[in-house]
Amino acid sequence: MTDRIGATIKEIAAKHGIAVSRDDPILILQTINDRLMKDSAQAQEALIDRFREELEALAHRWSEDAKARAESVLNVTLAASKDAMVRGMEDGAQAAVDQVRAGVGPVIRRMEKQSRQVAAMNIAAAVTALIAAGLALLSAI
Template identity: 55%
Template structure:
């Protein structure tokens, strides 16, 4: 503080050409002004610190809110993608079943003709066997009588 007073006395002398002593009332004003400036600076620093704390609290709250909303959005997106995947899998399964059914139908149509022919042949074989049995029975009856 003494250095400030000495510097002030020198500055007044240099600028205004007036010699001021240490007990001059103008220096009392300078001391009061310096004290008010210090008190004001401390008060402003305290307000800035409080404002900084409030901003940090707001930033933290906003960050948490953003994180919560992002998690909600992510969960909704995940659920939607699971539903979409399930629908696609179901459609794929239906298409695969239809394709397999179509191939089985084609294979059955290919086999149906030979199966009909085999049935006819087996029916003819049964008829021929019956006729052979009847002929054998007639021959046996004729040989016995």
């Protein structure tokens, strides 16, 4: 502070050609002004720090809101995708069942026809065996 007062005395002498002593009232005003400037600077720094903290808190809230909204959109999208996949799988399964029915249906009908023929042949064989047993029984008497 003493160097500043000395520098001020030199500057006044150089600019205005007036010699000022250290106890001059103008230097008291200079000291008061310096003190006010220092206090003002400290107050401004405190305000800036508080403003920075508020901005950081606001940015954090915005970040959390954006994150929540993104998660919400993601969850809705995932649910829609899951529903679409389930519908697609159901449609695919139904199409596979229809194709199997279309491919197996004629085979089943052919097998039914062949089973009827085999059943008819078995009945004919049973009747023939019954007749043969009856004739054998008659010839044994």
